[in-house]
Amino acid sequence: MSECKRYDEASQRAYTARLRAWTGGAETPPLAFVDTYGCQQNEADSETLRGMLAEMGYAFTDDEYAADLILINTCAVREHAEMRVLGNVGALVHTKKAKPGQLIALCGCMMQEPEAVEKVKQSYRHVGLVFGPHALPRFPQLLYEALEKTGRVFDVDEGDNRIVEGLPVRRGEPPRAWVSVMYGCDNFCSYCIVPYVRGRERSRTPENILRETAALVADGYTELTLLGQNVNSYGKGLPGSPDFAGLLDAVCALPGDFTVGFMTSHPKDATPRLFDTMAKNPKVRRHLHLPFQSGSDRVLAAMNRGYTRAAYLGLIDRARAAMPGLNLTSDVIVGYPNETEEDFEATLALIRRIRFDNLFTFIYSKRPGTPAAALSDSVSDATKRERMARLLAAQKEIRAGR
Ligand code: SF4
Known part of the structure; x- marks a missing residue:
């Protein structure tokens, strides 16, 4: 460069x-x-x-x-x-x-x-x-x-991937404010363009994040959200290898009357330590957005997600045990290339088992330059739309039964 x-x-x-x-x-x-x-x-x-x-x-x-x-x-x-x-x-x-x-x-x-x-x-x-x-x-x-x-x-060059601190920010009015804690992503999920356009993971130092957060609280912002493509891998490459749970703890220790949430979490890197940290800090909002994307192990492997259905279910059980009444939301993709009826049924079964408070549903979108874009696909658009309709109906039923 x-x-x-x-x-x-x-x-x-x-x-x-x-x-x-x-x-x-x-x-x-x-x-x-x-x-x-x-x-x-x-x-x-x-x-x-x-x-x-x-x-x-x-x-x-x-x-x-x-x-x-x-x-x-x-x-x-x-x-x-x-x-x-x-x-x-x-x-x-x-x-x-x-x-x-x-x-x-x-x-x-x-x-x-x-x-x-x-x-x-x-x-x-x-x-x-x-x-x-x-x-x-x-x-x-x-x-x-x-x-x-x-x-x-x-x-449109790739740049030197460094984090620049101290840029001016013009925010909306309180109470809500975003605080970026990391940028980029190293996960390379097979369908996702983010690692190619946002570059490799890099984290801000805890000192810079805490300084910004304290200033926001002093300015009257009381609903803070820590942001990153994959906050659970926060800290990689920083001196002392801080982790996200430790950062969350430190943010909560700041004086003032505020709440804190975060997004997005990747199941591969979510830990019981994170759930325990959430549970013990009343300032952390009782909401976990943990995208599962598919209930089928075959599709999860094809997506390069790095976890299994059983591991995901285990995480949810652990999070709920730590925080009864936890508000749970997730993202799911319907119609990944060559998704079978059996794969889709596994996704339906997963949402029925977990009963998410809210679900963000997407039909697979082909992104040029990603590995999934090179796959041939045996599933018709009509089948994908029909599966999406069934998924939405199932989620509606779950919400109605709450
Ligand atoms: S889906 Fe999320 S974790 Fe996977 S590559 Fe994209 S940004 Fe990273």
């Missing part, structure tokens, strides 16, 4: 100051419209982008036609989300026509996918700036270049 792609705080501050001088010279501050797709990590990233924009002197609007800058933070997890993004970006041709000086920028996971970037390059020529999650800390420089240059700016 070239030197110029590395984050350098002083130079980004200089770009922020240049943009601030430019926006400060205008009669009214330029307006930014920031739109976010996808998960809580993307919401958190958008709060950082808004913080940077506020430092550069931008104000915010919900009106795409009034905006001088439209910034769309995209999601790559499912094809449907990508189609929505592209549809909405296509429609921005009209806002750009009405306001030719408007800059349209795309960022987020989809912009780390070569095929999507190529599509934007060729077919969405009204988009002036594109950057992936790795380039986010260099947003001041990229925005400056996009405004200064006549050409379009693309920065």
Whole structure:
């Protein structure tokens, strides 16, 4: 990677100051419209982008036609989300026509996918700036270049994977706040694009997380959520190898009246120690989101999930024993390539046994570049839809019987 792609705080501050001088010279501050797709990590990233924009002197609007800058933070997890993004970006041709000086920028996971970037390059020529999650800390420089240059700016390199602390954040009003504790994922579930677009796992130090959390509590935020793609593997590679249970304990030990939750947990790395830590800390919300994805051992192995059905059930039993009345939610994928009726029945049986409080259900979405995308699939779309309908009906029945 070239030197110029590395984050350098002083130079980004200089770009922020240049943009601030430019926006400060205008009669009214330029307006930014920031739109976010996808998960809580993307919401958190958008709060950082808004913080940077506020430092550069931008104000915010919900009106795409009034905006001088439209910034769309995209999601790559499912094809449907990508189609929505592209549809909405296509429609921005009209806002750009009405306001030719408007800059349209795309960022987020989809912009780390070569095929999507190529599509934007060729077919969405009204988009002036594109950057992936790795380039986010260099947003001041990229925005400056996009405004200064006549050409379009693309920065979709993988970056140096480092964590940048101290970026400005513009959050919503209390009580809720997100705190990222780690980034990336090392799990490579066969269907998932996240490790390819967000990079390898890296954790923030406990000191930085605790400092941010304490400041949030002092600012009146009382419902905190610790975020990571796989929070249960927090701490790998940090000095002293802290774990997530220890971090949760330390957050709860901070003074103040607040609650704390976390997402997302991976069953492979969830431990009894985590459940015991949750149980003994009244500040931890009694909610566990533990995605199981499939009730079939054959499909779990094909998905590279790293646990069995029996291990998952054992975890749930252990968590419930530690926290009676625990609110349990999960994610499940229907129609993974070559899922048999027997595999699907195993998923139905699992949800009937556990009786989740809520279930987030998805039909398998093929993500180019993942191992699962190369599989041929014997299951028709009609069968997948029919299984989804049966799954939803079963979950409805479970909820009605509570
Ligand atoms: S744990 Fe699996 S599903 Fe979750 S982000 Fe990582 S690779 Fe994707």
